Amino acid sequence: MTAQEAINKLKEVSGNGSISTSEFRDNTRVHVSKDILMKVLTCLKNDCGFDFLVDITAIDYMGYPTATTDRFAVVYCLLNTSEGSRIVVKTMVNDPDPVLPSSYSLWKGADWPEREVYDMYGIRFEGHPDLRRILMPQEFTSYPLRKDYPLRGMGERHNFPVLTRAEG
Amino acid sequence: MAVSLPENVFTAKLDALANWVRTNSLWPMPFATACCGIELMATGASRHDLARFGAEVMRFSPRQCDLMIVAGRVVMKMLPVLQRIWQQMPEPKWCISMGACASTGGVFDTYAVVQGVDRFIPVDMYVPGCPPRPEQLIQAVIDLQEKIRQTGKFFSDEFDKRTQYTGPSQSLPRPLDAVVAPGDYTTATRQWEGTGKVQFGERGVRTSLEIHPARK
Ligand code: SF4
Numbered sequence: 163m164t165a166q167e168a169i170n171k172l173k174e175v176s177g178n179g180s181i182s183t184s185e186f187r188d189n190t191r192v193h194v195s196k197d198i199l200m201k202v203l204t205c206l207k208n209d210c211g212f213d214f215l216v217d218i219t220a221i222d223y224m225g226y227p228t229a230t231t232d233r234f235a236v237v238y239c240l241l242n243t244s245e246g247s248r249i250v251v252k253t254m255v256n257d258p259d260p261v262l263p264s265s266y267s268l269w270k271g272a273d274w275p276e277r278e279v280y281d282m283y284g285i286r287f288e289g290h291p292d293l294r295r296i297l298m299p300q301e302f303t304s305y306p307l308r309k310d311y312p313l314r315g316m317g318e319r320h321n322f323p324v325l326t327r328a329e330g
Numbered sequence: 331m332a333v334s335l336p337e338n339v340f341t342a343k344l345d346a347l348a349n350w351v352r353t354n355s356l357w358p359m360p361f362a363t364a365c366c367g368i369e370l371m372a373t374g375a376s377r378h379d380l381a382r383f384g385a386e387v388m389r390f391s392p393r394q395c396d397l398m399i400v401a402g403r404v405v406m407k408m409l410p411v412l413q414r415i416w417q418q419m420p421e422p423k424w425c426i427s428m429g430a431c432a433s434t435g436g437v438f439d440t441y442a443v444v445q446g447v448d449r450f451i452p453v454d455m456y457v458p459g460c461p462p463r464p465e466q467l468i469q470a471v472i473d474l475q476e477k478i479r480q481t482g483k484f485f486s487d488e489f490d491k492r493t494q495y496t497g498p499s500q501s502l503p504r505p506l507d508a509v510v511a512p513g514d515y516t517t518a519t520r521q522w523e524g525t526g527k528v529q530f531g532e533r534g535v536r537t538s539l540e541i542h543p544a545r546k
Pocket residue numbers: 364365366367401402403428429430431432436459460461462
């Protein structure tokens with residue numbers, strides 16, 4: 163199914179007004195609210211043939227000129243492996259408790275991307291089997307890709323024991 | 331007073347002998363984490379041939395090496411590992427910090443990259459460059475050999491006196507309440523949940539913190 167056909171199908175399934183679309187450089191994006199996210203993803207996977215979850219990532223819109231009230235966007239890039247068509251699903255979450263349902267039940271490959279989004283942005287995925295940090299050390303306390311986290315960190319990289327020569 | 335020796339016997343100071351041996355059989359531990367590691371490999375390969383200086387036996391076990399070559403940027407997740415390997419290397423041992431990243435953090439002035447390994451382990455030679463050419467690394471090895479020749483002692487007691495940190499200033503501006511738990515170089519693990527160092531509440535929010543004693 164092409165992206166356009168998939169969108170028509172989605173509109174049918176989830177009611178016409180609940181999703182909007184946009185295009186950028188031949189990529190079709192679907193904007194959905196977080197309460198119908200799982201419905202949309204399930205429909206895309208099971209009925210529209212988007213069987214491959216390419217990536218999950220997030221965007222922090224803090225300070226963005228055209229930002230809406232929602233701070234974070236979570237982006238799902240999907241691929242239909244039999245036809246080669248692609249679609250991007252975008253949903254917004256907001257502080258102070260950004261949380262989304264996990265898509266692990268649809269694609270096992272959502273495991274690590276969701277952990278990465280959690281690690282870097284602090285967006286939780288409810289229903290994820292093992293939501294731990296994946297890139298940063300376990301005891302890291304911040305979410306480094308948030309726009310309000312300073313580029314040079316908050317002292318984490320300096321806080322280690324010092325070994326001198328005599329301690330060889 | 332003339333001492334009569336057989337003609338194939340020489341006398342020397344023990345220190346000089348030890349230095350002579352150590353100088354010409356440096357066994358590097360390649361701690362190669364990034365692009366500089368490729369130059370390190372090139373240095374060991376046939377065109378540049380580090381073997382000419384007795385330093386080609388790259389040991390991947392810290393127990394068998396006496397020269398750590400830190401080639402590449404070191405991130406805060408890796409530093410406890412680096413320190414642990416350094417601790418596992420037998421005395422006497424030396425360290426070459428290869429490239430801008432290992433020496434200063436290089437262009438990576440970011441939250442995760444350690445701004446110079448010499449802040450946390452002792453470094454003998456710094457190699458500038460990004461990446462340094464193999465010739466520069468070879469020069470560093472030659473200079474290190476000179477240093478060992480000049481300062482080495484048989485019992486390595488020259489190291490005992492160096493109890494002071496010699497890297498850059500530690501008075502770095504950092505808000506202490508934001509500092510995370512330090513790595514533990516003896517186990518290369520980090521002290522976190524359950525060890526009493528850092529406590530996490532729900533969803534990984536830190537609720538208490540203890541600064542490492544060395545940092546107080
Ligand atoms: S100094 Fe340059 S070549 Fe070496 S690790 Fe850093 S960026 Fe790579």
